[in-house]
Amino acid sequence: MAIYGGLTGQQMLDRVGYRLEDPDKKKWEEVAHKLPELQSAMVKVVDLIDNHFLTELEVHDTNKTVTAGSMAFSVLTNLPIRNGILNVKVTSGKYCTIREVEDLKRTENTYKTGSTTNPLVHIFSEKLVFEPTTIAAADVWYLRGPTTLLAGSVVCELNIALHDVVCRFAESEIWLANNQVARADRAEKKAMDVIQMLNARYAIEQPPGIGGSK
DSSP states (O other): OOOTTOOBHHHHHHHHHHHTTOTTSOSSOIIIIIHHHHHHHHHHHHHHSOGGGOGGGEEEEEEEEOBTTEEEGGGSSSOEEEEEEEEEEETTSOBOEEOOGGGGGGGOSTTTSOOSSSOEEEEOSSEEEEESTTOOEEEEEEEEOOOOOOSSSOBOSSOGGGHHHHHHHHHHHHHHHTTOHHHHHHHHHHHHHHHHHHHHHHHHHOOOOGGGOO
């Protein structure tokens, strides 16, 4: 989704070029050097930022087939990034409780085992694994990877607060590739400062959960 007031792919390239002291595009080619680093920087930002700043990447797939109690990520419309499963619901049934692999032992009893009224799911080896195994289809909410950035007029789809952070990370990687370690470190620190500030702010400002707890 285009973000009002955000940077286009070309504007991000121009900003990185300016910071690299290369506004005339003579030192580093846009397509060969700057654009790939911007794309890598987008993925890096997605890996570091809290999920709540990534609503543009949220996807909801419905009625996806579950085979013998599991659903491979490849069944989904998009590949979830960093195992970013947000919610799972049995199609026309109950929402699943998402558990960690480390917690499987805790549900290994008659009272806590998965059932049609209390379905369970965990992530393992790029699959959603369901209990009970009789579940036939599920709806999945998840985070996909960012769309490929192009050198044109399309606005970067990430939250506008992250656009300059992406540029900073790209700048850092290009400086590093050219043995300008000090400048690379400065650019990365500026990017990380914003990431940490946004994550810390959300931890304070997030809405209360069910029962009033965050």
